[in-house]
Amino acid sequence: MPDTFLTELYCSATGDTLPRDRLLNLSPAGKPILCRYDLEGIRGAVDRDQVAARPPGMWRWAELLPLPLTQSPVTLGEGDTPLLPAARLGRELGLPKLWVKDESGNPTGSFKARGLSAAVTMATHLGAEAFAIPSAGNAGGALAAYSARAGKPCHVFVPADTPVITQQEVIAYGGNLVRVEGLINDCGKVVAARREALGAFDVSTLKEPYRIEGKKTMGLELAQQLGWRLPDVIVYPTGGGTGLIGMHKAFAELAGLGWIDSDKRPRFVSVQSTGCAPVVRAFEAGAQHAVPWENATTRAYGLRVPGAVGDFLMLAALRETNGTAVAVDDEALLADMLVLGQLEGINACPEGGACVTAVRALKEQGWLSADDEIVIFNTGAGTKYLETLPPLPTETIKPI
Ligand SMILES: Cc1ncc(COP(=O)(O)O)c(C=O)c1O
Structure with missing residues (x-):
């Protein structure tokens, strides 16, 4: 048996192949690099069935991941999150076949664990000595944890108004936290300018080839959890788009393997905030690329990504699957975050709430029907967004 089934890396825009034995960021064309x-x-x-019977965790998909099979990954037990039926919420929405893939139980409380486990594993394997990342919040904490696990330093650049806990967790895991007066794209520019002096490998999303490979395991798991079939619709809160593009790739690989029916693909729904909706705007305009959003604001911080290097891949995935893109406003998504908690007991983040709001709107428009089997992604733990949780009662009572 070979040591790896990874045959090559290639540029997502030109298709040109690239060497797989060294650290790479973007392709020579300035586009994301993918694994084949x-x-x-x-x-x-x-x-x-052999893969399904292995001990839990995303690394059980080893043959579909880039690390040589004889090597050990940098892992904290990420993946194999529950796919929960959401019967009570489904009844409220008139959608009886509603599921939530709940990513809040991952190490560091979000799906970012999957991508950063893969990226830190591969960068370490290929010789990186330190890491740098721009982060809207959750990715920074995940990088700090996996860097600690790998025994390497990391530098995390966040907008200064990122939720406090996501900043503190970087420090708690021993990372170097740098707060930037700006948005994630400003943080990305600082990373690009400083990474050489820091001797750090840039693990920005889709600017190295492997985070997407970790994220695609959400799609692999979903297929297995549903008994090797796919739902009709996947509703995904979209920032950089890595999870959406990754799941699209996962389904193509599963179909290529003959592990799922090759014809059926879920319609992808990209959910953004009305305060930052570059992908929705581009989708509606029929454009292939998204124009960066000006003055982006939303408290679903993971969605506050004004421009993404993988925009054309997201837009292609939405169109190829007859999907759509929806922008929802902050007031509604924060209310629906609590609906997920109160009706289903799920530790929902604002981005997860945004998916509920989008489903509500799509049902009203008739784009979704009661026959559709729908999977919503709750991408992280709401308890990391203290500022968005309901206030405490002002009254206290005396002990008896
Ligand atoms: C909780 C949460 N949901 C969604 C996203 C967006 O994810 P992606 O970059 O895969 O589009 C992020 C990114 O920061 C996030 O932290």
């Missing part, structure tokens, strides 16, 4: 696997070889080496 020998699906025929995987099919001969392992079947889906």
Whole structure:
């Protein structure tokens, strides 16, 4: 059996192949680099039931991940999050086949653990000595935790108004926190300017090839959890878009392996905030690229991404799957964050709430119907966004 089924890296825009034995960021064309696997070889080496029977965690998909099979990943037990039926919420929305893929239980409380486990694993394998990242919040904490796990320093650049806990957790994991007066794209520019002096490898989303490979495991798990079939619709809160693009890639790989029915693909719904909706605007305009959003504001901080390097890949995934893109406002998404908690007991983040609001709107418009099987992604833990949680009662009582 070969040590890896990763055959090559390639530029997502030009298709040109690139070496897989060294640290790479963007392709020479300035676009994301993707991984290609020998699906025929995987099919001969392992079947889906063997993968399903392995101990839990995203690394059980080893043949579909870039690390050589004989190497150990940098892991904290990420992945294998629950797919929860949401019957009470479904009844309220008139959508009886509603599920929530709840990512809040991942290490560091968000799906960012998957991507950063993969990126830190591969960068360490290829010789990186330190890491740098711009973060809207959750990715920074995840990088700090996985860097600590790898025994390497990291530098995390966040907008200064990012939720406080996500900043503090960087420090708690021993990362170097740098607060920037600006948005995540401003943080990205600082990373690009400083990474050489810091001797740090830039693990910005989609600016290295492997975070997407970690994120795609959400799609692999989903197929397995549903008994090797896919839902009709996937509703995903979109910032950089890595999870959406990753799941699209995962389904193509599963179909290539013959592990799912190759014809059926879920319609993808990209959810953004009305305060920062570059992908929605581009989708509606029929454009292939998104124009960066000016003055982005939203308390769903993961969605406060004015421009994404993988915009054209997201837009292609939405169109190829007959999907759509929806912008929802902050008041509604924060209310629906609490609805997920109160009706289903889910530790929902604002981004997860945004998906509920989007589903509500799409049902009203008739884009969704009671027959549709729908999976909403709750991408992180709401308890990391203290500022958005309801206030405490002002009264206290005396002990008896
Ligand atoms: C909780 C949460 N949801 C969604 C997103 C957006 O994810 P993606 O970059 O995969 O679009 C983020 C990114 O910061 C996030 O932290």
